Amino acid sequence: MTQVGFEDDGSGNLQLADEEFHQAVFPDLTIMPRQGRSVVLKNVKFIDCEVRPGTCVITSDVVLDSVVFSNLDCGDSLTISSKVRFRRVIVAGDRPVSLVVQPESEGDLVVQSPDNDDFQLDVSRFNGSVCVIGLPGSKIVKDSSRHVLVNASWKTDVDWKTLRIGPFSYWRILLKKLSVFNASEGVFSLPLSTDKNYAETIDEMKRMENAGVCVR
Numbered sequence: 001m002t003q004v005g006f007e008d009d010g011s012g013n014l015q016l017a018d019e020e021f022h023q024a025v026f027p028d029l030t031i032m033p034r035q036g037r038s039v040v041l042k043n044v045k046f047i048d049c050e051v052r053p054g055t056c057v058i059t060s061d062v063v064l065d066s067v068v069f070s071n072l073d074c075g076d077s078l079t080i081s082s083k084v085r086f087r088r089v090i091v092a093g094d095r096p097v098s099l100v101v102q103p104e105s106e107g108d109l110v111v112q113s114p115d116n117d118d119f120q121l122d123v124s125r126f127n128g129s130v131c132v133i134g135l136p137g138s139k140i141v142k143d144s145s146r147h148v149l150v151n152a153s154w155k156t157d158v159d160w161k162t163l164r165i166g167p168f169s170y171w172r173i174l175l176k177k178l179s180v181f182n183a184s185e186g187v188f189s190l191p192l193s194t195d196k197n198y199a200e201t202i203d204e205m206k207r208m209e210n211a212g213v214c215v216r
Contacts, residue, residue: 001027006039013038020045028054029074033061041067051075056096059104064089071095082134083110086120098129102181109134109181123147123187133178133186140187144216148205151185152178154213163207170201171208 002024006014014033017040029051033039042065049072056074058064060083071093072078078091080101091099101121103109111134122141123130130147132140137149155175158165165171170191178186190205191198205215 001025015040016044017042021049022047024049026051029056031062032059046072058084087115090122092125094127096128100131102133106180109183130189133181133183137185137187142187146190147187148215149187150174158213165204169204170197171204
């Protein structure tokens, strides 16, 4: 088993820089700073690593600066608080099953002003399910064939009745998810082609696009 060797900066804050973990096995990869403290990961890569029996959860007061998670096998999901400071973070590969970036609780949404980087988060080469709420959509690199940008304004701006899109459609369920966190937008994966609702979701998306709704 491998342990992440954070260093104390002398003020109780932890940091890890210029490290690459390749095929490492971690008992747990929860990064949760003590109250009033922070953790910084800079130029760190997790390549083909595994977390067992634990999982990977990253909470607020963490900075991820030029961090790569590629094929990180950490159970069902890689879960990251939207209060984390993202700078050029890449999630790629076939594992885990899903990436979830969102507020830690309802009413906890704080959209941070991004730095002047090209991107905050790149999911374009991640093949799992994606749910990102709390980061500006313009700062997320996505694959337009698999990922969509959903805007909360669609709830009232889109004429759902005319488009024949019911309240339990994929699109309107995502709008409800945004409303839980009072978020203005989010990036999500389209259903897999094997999903029973895939054809209907794509058909609805085409109707929306024909009506002038931009989803990608």
